[in-house]
Amino acid sequence: MTQPKTYLDIVKECDNFPYETENPALYSLHLENYYSFKVAGYTEVLGHVPKYIIRAFAFPDGWLVDHERQELILAPALDNSLTESEKAQRRTALMESTLKSMSQTPTRREFLALARKWRNETFPIYSTTTPGKSKIRLLEIERSASALFGILTSGVQLTAYTTDPVTNELKIWIARRSRKKQTYAGMLDSAAAGGLESGMNPLEGVVREAVEEASLGENVVRKGVRCVGALSYYHVMPPSPSSPSLTEPVSDGMKDGEEEVGFLQPEIEYIYELHLDSTTQPKPGDSEVEGFYLWGVEEVKAALLRGEFKLNSAIVVIDFFVRHGVITAENESDYVEIVCRLHRRL
Amino acid sequence: MTQPKTYLDIVKECDNFPYETENPALYSLHLENYYSFKVAGYTEVLGHVPKYIIRAFAFPDGWLVDHERQELILAPALDNSLTESEKAQRRTALMESTLKSMSQTPTRREFLALARKWRNETFPIYSTTTPGKSKIRLLEIERSASALFGILTSGVQLTAYTTDPVTNELKIWIARRSRKKQTYAGMLDSAAAGGLESGMNPLEGVVREAVEEASLGENVVRKGVRCVGALSYYHVMPPSPSSPSLTEPVSDGMKDGEEEVGFLQPEIEYIYELHLDSTTQPKPGDSEVEGFYLWGVEEVKAALLRGEFKLNSAIVVIDFFVRHGVITAENESDYVEIVCRLHRRL
Numbered sequence: 001m002t003q004p005k006t007y008l009d010i011v012k013e014c015d016n017f018p019y020e021t022e023n024p025a026l027y028s029l030h031l032e033n034y035y036s037f038k039v040a041g042y043t044e045v046l047g048h049v050p051k052y053i054i055r056a057f058a059f060p061d062g063w064l065v066d067h068e069r070q071e072l073i074l075a076p077a078l079d080n081s082l083t084e085s086e087k088a089q090r091r092t093a094l095m096e097s098t099l100k101s102m103s104q105t106p107t108r109r110e111f112l113a114l115a116r117k118w119r120n121e122t123f124p125i126y127s128t129t130t131p132g133k134s135k136i137r138l139l140e141i142e143r144s145a146s147a148l149f150g151i152l153t154s155g156v157q158l159t160a161y162t163t164d165p166v167t168n169e170l171k172i173w174i175a176r177r178s179r180k181k182q183t184y185a186g187m188l189d190s191a192a193a194g195g196l197e198s199g200m201n202p203l204e205g206v207v208r209e210a211v212e213e214a215s216l217g218e219n220v221v222r223k224g225v226r227c228v229g230a231l232s233y234y235h236v237m238p239p240s241p242s243s244p245s246l247t248e249p250v251s252d253g254m255k256d257g258e259e260e261v262g263f264l265q266p267e268i269e270y271i272y273e274l275h276l277d278s279t280t281q282p283k284p285g286d287s288e289v290e291g292f293y294l295w296g297v298e299e300v301k302a303a304l305l306r307g308e309f310k311l312n313s314a315i316v317v318i319d320f321f322v323r324h325g326v327i328t329a330e331n332e333s334d335y336v337e338i339v340c341r342l343h344r345r346l
Numbered sequence: 347m348t349q350p351k352t353y354l355d356i357v358k359e360c361d362n363f364p365y366e367t368e369n370p371a372l373y374s375l376h377l378e379n380y381y382s383f384k385v386a387g388y389t390e391v392l393g394h395v396p397k398y399i400i401r402a403f404a405f406p407d408g409w410l411v412d413h414e415r416q417e418l419i420l421a422p423a424l425d426n427s428l429t430e431s432e433k434a435q436r437r438t439a440l441m442e443s444t445l446k447s448m449s450q451t452p453t454r455r456e457f458l459a460l461a462r463k464w465r466n467e468t469f470p471i472y473s474t475t476t477p478g479k480s481k482i483r484l485l486e487i488e489r490s491a492s493a494l495f496g497i498l499t500s501g502v503q504l505t506a507y508t509t510d511p512v513t514n515e516l517k518i519w520i521a522r523r524s525r526k527k528q529t530y531a532g533m534l535d536s537a538a539a540g541g542l543e544s545g546m547n548p549l550e551g552v553v554r555e556a557v558e559e560a561s562l563g564e565n566v567v568r569k570g571v572r573c574v575g576a577l578s579y580y581h582v583m584p585p586s587p588s589s590p591s592l593t594e595p596v597s598d599g600m601k602d603g604e605e606e607v608g609f610l611q612p613e614i615e616y617i618y619e620l621h622l623d624s625t626t627q628p629k630p631g632d633s634e635v636e637g638f639y640l641w642g643v644e645e646v647k648a649a650l651l652r653g654e655f656k657l658n659s660a661i662v663v664i665d666f667f668v669r670h671g672v673i674t675a676e677n678e679s680d681y682v683e684i685v686c687r688l689h690r691r692l
Contacts, residue, residue, distance in 0.1 A: 019691070020367050201676055202675040202676065227671050232685075329576065339576045340692075346686075
């Protein structure tokens, strides 16, 4: 039996990258193990690639690897006459061919996993140097490589809930993930959730997931869904254990004394709520979900504190509890710390 | 006619202290003008006092002024046999006598204003070095001196709203502050709000303010009020203009080239909502409020973007709009930045 967690424990497990202001030394120490990922002509750091990945792969023409400054720069030759959109296409093409070539490199299991997990869906990477102005889409990156490059990704999460017609009690629809899923198999989850691919806005994303994963009617969702906030956190994935399905020998490209470090995964989740009437029930619509439970607050809370939720869905439940007055300033001593850490400025 | 603002403009006006991570040089430059306020035996910085205040006042025995490290340390002689509570009493007593003496010092208008604004209410100052553990209350400080010492203060804010029985439209109760108030006279405000004094928990605070300021029945409030979050921001008050009611001559204690700087005011606001039925109306209950308006979202939004709200009540409206799906990820390009800056980790 696992020791029950606190809400703050769960938030810290998700937002587990050190804070620069709180512990600058630890923050720097963490970043020493990574190369900054940049695009030529832009100063901002768009992601972080572990050092051992840089060492284990020969980046082709069009990339600059600056070992002095620990920077990996995407710098294909770009004609000045190209439009922003054409430039983005060139960068995207170079990224794609590089990743394809990486996925055929048997020197590390991470590269082989790229091939296995390739989804043919891309995440956009934006320049954010000009706050307030419209963001520039610099390129797109294959979804399964986003963690390898440590880029900021976005997703949507939908909490579906209802009010018990007899007791007036708040009830929440909780999904059980399929036991066959590659990630977080069998764990508890939001009613619907997913990554935000290139070209999709959050509302369209959440409508699609709700229809596909929870079999809810598109009209029901569009009419009732409400955008209620955004969560953001900086997660470090633990170094990947050897995948049981991968038996290839691995020369891991590490130098003596170099530690394997996790992938960085800063993320923004757009949060939606859907109040369903008591006759509407989500049902598994694809192979992602095993089933749905309609639980009261106490049942959800108990499962949450036992660690049964997928991590970034656990913090969605915590945020829902804050918004609905379940976790309050009076009953939770870490209230302010929890609320602030759910909204890390990335 | 003032230029309409954006939501992000308003958030930035409130959370206007530079971010260390974003602009370390600017952050340091700002802090150079202040002495850190500490309590002997505790490492954490509890507040910030402008340099010119330190120069203009001779701190009595029991204080250490470290000009080298720019620290002002409250260090009364404390016997080891004293309990935490007795130690807090001694510190509080020294702080009070110091502030009384400061308020009788005619060298700066800030000191004279202390006397004029003295409220005989105190704010608690906690040690937060042990997150997760119960906080230690180190001392209390007269409320009107909290800005002078730049300590973290807490307050409560209540948004009262209703649903139009005919149109089903969301309507919000907005208060107009009395034209005679010392601060933000005549501006728009939440239905009820106030500072959290020593010994008061947020819920009791919001109930008291709702009863006193909005004449709502205590039972109505206790039954319907819901804790829905917390906002936190780091505000720098602009340097105080000469107060028209103060005619005393001021030798301002500044050195050549030293600029007057504002007081630092980090603050946490506990956020409450109260859904009223359409027959219940808030009414002015004390001299704080001139009247209440029941406005639709568009009216509130227009007044907000014209800058007619008290600043920290303006961000409460923005947070309400986020929670209620008025400001969304789809209709607001600065959505994530707004949501994160409303929850600054202090």
